[in-house]
Amino acid sequence: MLGGAFSAPTLMAMNHWEQATSPTIEGAAFSLSDTHRKIVAEIAEMIIPRTDTPGAKDAGVPAFIEMMLKDCYAQSEHLSFTEGLASMEQVKFLELNEAERRGVLKYLEQQTKEKMKAMPKGTPFWRLMKELTLLGYFTSEAGIKASFDYVQIPGKLENIKLKPNQKAYAY
Amino acid sequence: MNLTIKATKNNTFDAVVVGSGMTGGFAAKELTERGLKVLMIERGREIKHIEGYDTAMKQPWEIEHRGKTTNVSAEERWANSRFWGLGSEEVVNHLTNDKENPYIEKRPFDWIRAYHTGGKSMHWGRQSYRWNKQDFEANAKEGIGIDWPIRYEDLEPWYAHVEKFVGVSGQKEGWDVLPDGHFLPPMPMFAPEVHFKKMMTEKLSRPVTIGRIANLTQPQKVHTDLGRASCQYRSKCARGCPYGGYYSSLSGAIPAAMQTKRLSILHDSIVSEIIYDEQKKRAIGVRVIDQHTHAVTEFFAKIIFLNAGSINTAALMLNSKSNRFQNGFGNDSDQVGRNLMDHQLGSGAMASIDGFEDDYVYGQRPNALYIPRFRNWGNDKQTAYLRGFGYQGGASREGWESGVNADGFGADFKKSLTKPGPWSIRIGGFGEILPNPNNRIYLDSEKKDKWGIPMIVTDAAFVENDWAMRKDIIASAVEMLDTAGFKNVTSYDRPTHMGLGIHDMGTARMGRDPKTSVLNAYNQVHDCKNVFVTDGAAMASSSCVNPSITYMALTARAVDYAVKALKKRES
Ligand SMILES: Cc1cc2nc3c(=O)[nH]c(=O)nc-3n(C[C@H](O)[C@H](O)[C@H](O)COP(=O)(O)OP(=O)(O)OC[C@H]3O[C@@H](n4cnc5c(N)ncnc54)[C@H](O)[C@@H]3O)c2cc1C
Numbered sequence A: 001m002l003g004g005a006f007s008a009p010t011l012m013a014m015n016h017w018e019q020a021t022s023p024t025i026e027g028a029a030f031s032l033s034d035t036h037r038k039i040v041a042e043i044a045e046m047i048i049p050r051t052d053t054p055g056a057k058d059a060g061v062p063a064f065i066e067m068m069l070k071d072c073y074a075q076s077e078h079l080s081f082t083e084g085l086a087s088m089e090q091v092k093f094l095e096l097n098e099a100e101r102r103g104v105l106k107y108l109e110q111q112t113k114e115k116m117k118a119m120p121k122g123t124p125f126w127r128l129m130k131e132l133t134l135l136g137y138f139t140s141e142a143g144i145k146a147s148f149d150y151v152q153i154p155g156k157l158e159n160i161k162l163k164p165n166q167k168a169y170a171y
Numbered sequence B: 001m002n003l004t005i006k007a008t009k010n011n012t013f014d015a016v017v018v019g020s021g022m023t024g025g026f027a028a029k030e031l032t033e034r035g036l037k038v039l040m041i042e043r044g045r046e047i048k049h050i051e052g053y054d055t056a057m058k059q060p061w062e063i064e065h066r067g068k069t070t071n072v073s074a075e076e077r078w079a080n081s082r083f084w085g086l087g088s089e090e091v092v093n094h095l096t097n098d099k100e101n102p103y104i105e106k107r108p109f110d111w112i113r114a115y116h117t118g119g120k121s122m123h124w125g126r127q128s129y130r131w132n133k134q135d136f137e138a139n140a141k142e143g144i145g146i147d148w149p150i151r152y153e154d155l156e157p158w159y160a161h162v163e164k165f166v167g168v169s170g171q172k173e174g175w176d177v178l179p180d181g182h183f184l185p186p187m188p189m190f191a192p193e194v195h196f197k198k199m200m201t202e203k204l205s206r207p208v209t210i211g212r213i214a215n216l217t218q219p220q221k222v223h224t225d226l227g228r229a230s231c232q233y234r235s236k237c238a239r240g241c242p243y244g245g246y247y248s249s250l251s252g253a254i255p256a257a258m259q260t261k262r263l264s265i266l267h268d269s270i271v272s273e274i275i276y277d278e279q280k281k282r283a284i285g286v287r288v289i290d291q292h293t294h295a296v297t298e299f300f301a302k303i304i305f306l307n308a309g310s311i312n313t314a315a316l317m318l319n320s321k322s323n324r325f326q327n328g329f330g331n332d333s334d335q336v337g338r339n340l341m342d343h344q345l346g347s348g349a350m351a352s353i354d355g356f357e358d359d360y361v362y363g364q365r366p367n368a369l370y371i372p373r374f375r376n377w378g379n380d381k382q383t384a385y386l387r388g389f390g391y392q393g394g395a396s397r398e399g400w401e402s403g404v405n406a407d408g409f410g411a412d413f414k415k416s417l418t419k420p421g422p423w424s425i426r427i428g429g430f431g432e433i434l435p436n437p438n439n440r441i442y443l444d445s446e447k448k449d450k451w452g453i454p455m456i457v458t459d460a461a462f463v464e465n466d467w468a469m470r471k472d473i474i475a476s477a478v479e480m481l482d483t484a485g486f487k488n489v490t491s492y493d494r495p496t497h498m499g500l501g502i503h504d505m506g507t508a509r510m511g512r513d514p515k516t517s518v519l520n521a522y523n524q525v526h527d528c529k530n531v532f533v534t535d536g537a538a539m540a541s542s543s544c545v546n547p548s549i550t551y552m553a554l555t556a557r558a559v560d561y562a563v564k565a566l567k568k569r570e571s
C-alpha cells in the first residue's frame, strides 16, 4: 500500500506515533543498526550541514549521538528514538531526494511541537536528534573553533559593544 | 579486623578539628595561628589544591558527555545528582558516592555531600552575605524556636575578619537588610540588569545589587601570600580553580594553617565517636575509623571542634554515648539532630528581553544579581507567612542552546547559532525555613553503614509557612520581570525537597538555656565545655542569605574564645 502516491509527510501523519511498534530495548544494550546509523548521520548532517565550516559528520556527531543515548538517556528515550527511526525507515528516508528529506524533517518538526505539548514520557525522536546534534557539534573541537570565538582563559570581565557580524564567544 | 591503637604521645594534640571543609578549615587556621598544635581529621580522600583539580583545564570537547549526567553517575550519586549539574563529569567524582554512603530518607531530603579535603567549600557558589540585625532578633520577637544568645554586634568584627581573609567582591549599598562588608571591587552588572535595577528601584522600591561573591576581583597581599591570584572569569569554579581565584578551604584556610607548621591532616579517617572521660568530665579525644582498612585509632586533645557539616556533626554527637550522655553527646536537651533547616530553592521566573542587541560581554561572570529580602521587612507585612526570601539570578545572552527549541535546520540555521542570541533573564528564590523540632535527623536503631556506624535517617519536609512563601516567591518574581518590561514572563516551580538549598543547619543549636539548646553563646557544648560546634549545626534560625560566611565568622569567634579560655585554664 505504500507508494509514491502519498508524500512522505502524509504517510507519517497517517502513522500515529502511538501506534508505532515499540521494540523492547535493554537500557545499557542500546545500539543502532547500520541502517539506523545512516539515517542518524544523514539527519544530523541536514541539521548542521558542511558549509564553509565543518558539518555534523565532520565533527563526529553521529557517533556522539549514539553514545549519548546509550550512556545518558533512559529507556523511554531509547524507545522513542528507535520508533522515530522506524518511521524514517518506513518513509524510505534514505531513498528520498534532498527536497523530500527536507519536507519530512519540516513535517516532523511541526508534529514534534504538538507532541511535546502533551509531555510525552520519552522525548520525541526529532527533539532528541536536534538537541544531541547541536550539543555534539557546538561542543566539539571542530564545531567550537569554526563557529565561535573560543577563549579558554578570558582573564577579565567587561561589558562590550557587539561589532557587526561578531561571533559569539565560547569558553 | 579491628585493631585499636592505644594512646601514644604521637596521638595527642592541642586541638582536634573534625572535618576539613568550610568551617573545619577556618577553625584549623584560627587555632594554629594562635599557637595550637592541631590535628584535622577528614573522612574523605585527599585532594590537593591545584593538582587535584583534574578537570579544571579540560576543554569542552574533552568532557566526554559534555556536561550531561550519565546513567551510571545518576545511580551512584543518586542524591547528589538531584542538584543541577552535580552529576556532570566536570565535578561528579568530587561528590560523595551515595551508593557507598547511603542514608535513609524517611522523608525525602536532597543531601548534597562532598567527602574530601575542603568538603563542600570546593563546590560552593561563593555567595557571601552578612546576616542583618533582625535575623538574630526575629525568633525572640515572633516566639519562634528559641532566641539567639548573640546579636549582630557580637559577630560584626568576625564578619570583617573573615571577609578580609576570604576576599569578597561586592558593592556597598548602605541597606539595613543586607549589611555592607569589607569588599573587593564589585563585578559589573550587564546592560539589561542595570535597566532592571533602575526599574525595580523606581517602580517597586525593591533593592537589587550585584552578587557579593568570594572571588578575587583584586587580590590583596593576604591572598597573594597564599599563592592566590585574580579571578580569570572562566566561571568553571565548580571544577576547582587552579588560580585560587575563589575561596575554599583548599585555596585559603588550609594553606594558611600549613604555613604555621602546626597543622597535621589525617585523610580517609571517619570520626565515629567523641571520647568522654567520666572522671575528668571532659571530652578527651575522638575515635577514628580508617575508611579503607577499618582500623580504629584514638586521638587526644585538649579541645575539640566539630565541623563535619551540620548533619554529620549531629550524627557524630548522637553516636557518642557514655554514662554521662546516654542519649548522645551533649544531648541533655534532646535537641541534637532536631530543627534541621535549609533554604527553599527551585522556584522563580524567567523572561526574554527585547533590545540591548548591541550589548555583549567578554568573559564569563561567575556571579549573578542579588535581590535582598523585601517581605516582612520595613512596612511590608505578609499575613500568609513569616520571614522572607531573597532572589539570585541575572541576565545573559542565549547561545546555540536556544536552537534546540527553535524551528529550523540547515545552513542558515547553523550560521544563526554562531551569533550571540537574544538576552534573557532568570531569578530564583532562596526562602528562610523556620526551626521546627519535627524536622530532624536521627540514627537508625538497627541499620549500620559498612563501618559499623548507625545509618542517618532524614525526617524533614516543608510546612505551610514554606508553601505560602513559595507561592509569593513565584508571584513576586513574575511581578518584577513584568514590571521591568520583559517579555514572555514564565514562572517555574521545580519539585524539590529540603536539602536542595545545600544550606542544612540547626541540628545542635545555640541558645541561652541548656534545657532547650545544645550550645552556648560561644558555640560551646553546654555540658562539656571543651567541645565546640561551629558548623551550620549551631544555627538557631536560618535567615534567607547564603550561610557560609556566617558559619566562618562564628567559627573564628569561637576559636578566639576557646583559645583564651584554654590559656586561662593552663596558666
Ligand atoms: C553546589 C553548592 C553551592 C553552594 N553555594 C553556596 C553559596 O553560594 N554560599 C554559601 O554560603 N554556601 C553555599 N553552599 C554551601 C556551603 O558549601 C556549605 O555551607 C559549607 O561548605 C558548609 O561548611 P561545613 O564545614 O559545615 O561542611 P563541609 O564544607 O561540607 O565540610 C564538612 C567536612 O567534614 C567531613 N566529614 C563529615 N563527617 C565526618 C566525620 N564523621 N569524620 C571526619 N570528617 C567528616 C566531610 O567529608 C567534609 O569534608 C553551596 C554548596 C554547594 C554544594
Ligand code: SF4
Binding pocket: B215, B230, B231, B232, B233, B234, B235, B236, B237, B238, B240, B241, B242, B243, B244, B245, B246, B366
Ligand atoms: S571564574 Fe575565577 S575563580 Fe572561578 S574558576 Fe574561573 S578563574 Fe577561578
